[in-house]
Amino acid sequence: MTTANVIANTPVAPRKPWKATKADYIPLFVIFVLAAVLDIIVVAVTPMKGKLAYALLFFIFASGFQMALKWYKLGKRAAIDSLAGSVAITGAIIAFTPVASLLATAIVKGVKGLYPGFFYHDMSVANYQSPLNQGGVIQAIVGTLYLIFLSTAISLPLSVLTALYLTEIRGKASGFIQFLVQAMSGIPSVVAGIFIYSALLLTTSLRGSTIMAALALAILMIPTVTRTAQEVLLLVPRELREAGLALGATQWKTVATIVVPAARNGLITAVILGVARIAGETAPLLFTLGVSNKINWNPFSGGQSALPYYVWSGLGDGTELGIDRAWSGILVLLMLVLSLFVVARIFGTRKVKIK
Amino acid sequence: METEAQMSTENHTQPNSLAGVAAARVHVPGNAPLGSGLEARGVHAWFGSHLALENVSLDFAAGTVAALIGPSGCGKSTFIRTLNRMHEFIPSAAMAGEVLLDGKDIYASGTDVTRVRLQIGMVFQKPNPFPSMTIGENVLAGLKLAQIKYDGNKDDLMEETLTRAGLWTEVKDRLGAHAGGLSGGQQQRLCIARSLAVNPKVLLMDEPCSALDPGSTLRIEDTISQLSKTMTIVIVTHNMQQAARVSDYTAFFLADGGPGQMIEVGPTSEMFSRPKDQRTENYVSGRFG
Numbered sequence: 274m275t276t277a278n279v280i281a282n283t284p285v286a287p288r289k290p291w292k293a294t295k296a297d298y299i300p301l302f303v304i305f306v307l308a309a310v311l312d313i314i315v316v317a318v319t320p321m322k323g324k325l326a327y328a329l330l331f332f333i334f335a336s337g338f339q340m341a342l343k344w345y346k347l348g349k350r351a352a353i354d355s356l357a358g359s360v361a362i363t364g365a366i367i368a369f370t371p372v373a374s375l376l377a378t379a380i381v382k383g384v385k386g387l388y389p390g391f392f393y394h395d396m397s398v399a400n401y402q403s404p405l406n407q408g409g410v411i412q413a414i415v416g417t418l419y420l421i422f423l424s425t426a427i428s429l430p431l432s433v434l435t436a437l438y439l440t441e442i443r444g445k446a447s448g449f450i451q452f453l454v455q456a457m458s459g460i461p462s463v464v465a466g467i468f469i470y471s472a473l474l475l476t477t478s479l480r481g482s483t484i485m486a487a488l489a490l491a492i493l494m495i496p497t498v499t500r501t502a503q504e505v506l507l508l509v510p511r512e513l514r515e516a517g518l519a520l521g522a523t524q525w526k527t528v529a530t531i532v533v534p535a536a537r538n539g540l541i542t543a544v545i546l547g548v549a550r551i552a553g554e555t556a557p558l559l560f561t562l563g564v565s566n567k568i569n570w571n572p573f574s575g576g577q578s579a580l581p582y583y584v585w586s587g588l589g590d591g592t593e594l595g596i597d598r599a600w601s602g603i604l605v606l607l608m609l610v611l612s613l614f615v616v617a618r619i620f621g622t623r624k625v626k627i628k
Numbered sequence: 629m630e631t632e633a634q635m636s637t638e639n640h641t642q643p644n645s646l647a648g649v650a651a652a653r654v655h656v657p658g659n660a661p662l663g664s665g666l667e668a669r670g671v672h673a674w675f676g677s678h679l680a681l682e683n684v685s686l687d688f689a690a691g692t693v694a695a696l697i698g699p700s701g702c703g704k705s706t707f708i709r710t711l712n713r714m715h716e717f718i719p720s721a722a723m724a725g726e727v728l729l730d731g732k733d734i735y736a737s738g739t740d741v742t743r744v745r746l747q748i749g750m751v752f753q754k755p756n757p758f759p760s761m762t763i764g765e766n767v768l769a770g771l772k773l774a775q776i777k778y779d780g781n782k783d784d785l786m787e788e789t790l791t792r793a794g795l796w797t798e799v800k801d802r803l804g805a806h807a808g809g810l811s812g813g814q815q816q817r818l819c820i821a822r823s824l825a826v827n828p829k830v831l832l833m834d835e836p837c838s839a840l841d842p843g844s845t846l847r848i849e850d851t852i853s854q855l856s857k858t859m860t861i862v863i864v865t866h867n868m869q870q871a872a873r874v875s876d877y878t879a880f881f882l883a884d885g886g887p888g889q890m891i892e893v894g895p896t897s898e899m900f901s902r903p904k905d906q907r908t909e910n911y912v913s914g915r916f917g
Contacts, residue, residue, distance in 0.1 A: 285670070285672050285683070285724040285725070286724060287672070287674045287722035287723065287724055288722060288723065288724055289716070289721075289722050289723075290723070290735040290736075290737065291713070291716040291741070294737065296737075297737075346738065347740045347743075348740070349775075350742065350774075350775050351740060351742070353775075354742075
């Protein structure tokens with residue numbers, strides 16, 4: 274491969290000498306085996322016991338050996354570099370483990386209650402104690418989709434406009450609004466529910482419905498989306514704004530045709546974070562959603578169901594079947610939210626072709 | 629290939645100025661001054677499946693200044709980035725061939741990449757002083773980043789490198805100020821000073837003057853002439869007068885619809901007065917590009 278004289282017109286294979294080769298993984302494998310063996314021995318002979326001791330010692334041995342090898346091969350700088358790498362990988366593993374464990378639990382426990390009808394039956398034909406092959410969550414899926422759609426429709430324009438006010442217009446009230454947004458992001462979700470309940474339901478003849486719950490969720494979504502949108506708008510280089518303005522554009526045209534499209538991917542991330550914030554919220558729904566065990570297509574009147582509410586009721590039911598149903602509801606909620614994010618990413622990301 | 633045959637006869641000519649070159653005054657441990665130059669052998673570069681640069685072989689003799697010229701998109705910048713292993717930061721990048729520093733392939737397995745980059749410095753097209761650091765801290769940033777223990781007086785090193793970069797008189801009273809307050813030309817000279825403080829054997833400059841005014845450009849060209857006594861310099865430039873002024877050798881690159889290739893290389897005076905290839909002739913006489 275690395276012949277000194279490459280003969281002209283002979284096709285030369287591209288290579289990536291910076292990528293680790295199979296041979297580079299052999300010492301790593303040896304180090305892991307050695308660390309594991311030493312780990313078992315040390316745990317056996319010392320008073321340190323338990324899974325935590327295994328994990329901690331394995332990390333110490335593996336990164337220590339790796340460091341020593343790097344030190345021997347390339348010196349101290351490379352050894353410290355390798356330690357930093359090990360710490361970062363370990364941190365990622367520590368952060369990822371609970372998430373993976375949670376997902377695995379939801380899948381293992383949730384699969385039990387799943388059958389095809391779960392996705393198209395509603396709960397008017399069954400109750401929580403019915404056998405698991407009766408009833409389903411279609412009414413809750415419809416409700417949750419309604420809630421996500423409506424609260425996004427309410428909060429997205431408000432949030433983006435607020436963010437634009439804070440980053441583009443920079444008006445006199447910026448400081449105060451910034452303060453409000455910060456304060457709003459600390460509101461406990463139950464307070465948002467109680468707010469809508471006391472402001473709109475208790476004092477009027479209105480009853481709990483999808484739109485009421487969506488309003489409560491929008492209160493929670495606005496600060497998250499605003500903060501994120503603000504950050505991504507600030508990332509748009511000043512030069513782009515200047516280029517637009519220098520072409521004679523008004524501020525509105527510059528913002529609408531240059532700044533916002535440039536921040537598009539970030540704004541989609543803002544919406545995703547906002548939806549993630551509200552999709553699983555249960556507390557605000559208890560005061561605002563009303564109740565329904567059937568699909569309610571009308572978001573403006575009548576009770577509604579939602580997946581978090583279904584899970585909450587199932588757990589509250591307390592029976593084995595109710596709890597199984599709750600786990601299935603959790604799994605469906607996870608799948609629903611995940612697929613919404615995938616869809617948002619696919620349709621929202623502009624494909625930039627690099628030659 | 630005709631061009632390769634030409635260059636192999638020409639680039640083994642050692643410049644006379646090499647004899648009696650004073651050892652670099654700034655001495656960083658492990659970085660011997662000058663060395664024996666840089667040599668590219670059959671370098672190819674890909675982005676994904678797109679071959680951007682095909683089979684470039686070029687010797688950079690120690691203590692010389694080589695200019696790489698050619699129209700935009702001809703692979704000059706890609707080539708220069710393969711010389712200190714910056715090419716690989718582009719995710720889809722691949723390469724073939726060898727780059728020898730003091731006779732050792734910098735792409736060989738087991739190479740300490742960070743040490744390679746310590747020895748082959750780079751000045752970028754856009755001035756990029758570290759915004760969080762003062763002017764003085766920027767100059768010494770390399771020592772800190774590369775974790776080099778410097779035995780000498782750091783103030784002397786700062787003065788020395790800033791003087792060599794032609795910036796000392798302008799900034800000596802405000803070394804504690806932030807680098808963002810400097811003009812573009814000053815920032816670029818600060819970046820050159822920053823590269824010099826770690827005393828590289830080779831300095832790669834990717835269109836270092838493209839955003840600068842003529843005064844700053846002349847200063848930097850002076851700096852390059854001074855530096856060539858103690859290091860090997862490779863400069864990519866779109867300014868042919870600049871190539872003519874500063875370089876000992878000039879290489880002409882061209883991508884004629886296909887991948888970028890080196891069309892011709894030779895002593896700068898010959899490349900500009902009587903190039904062997906018609907395409908070089910057209911380019912240096914301003915008929916295209």
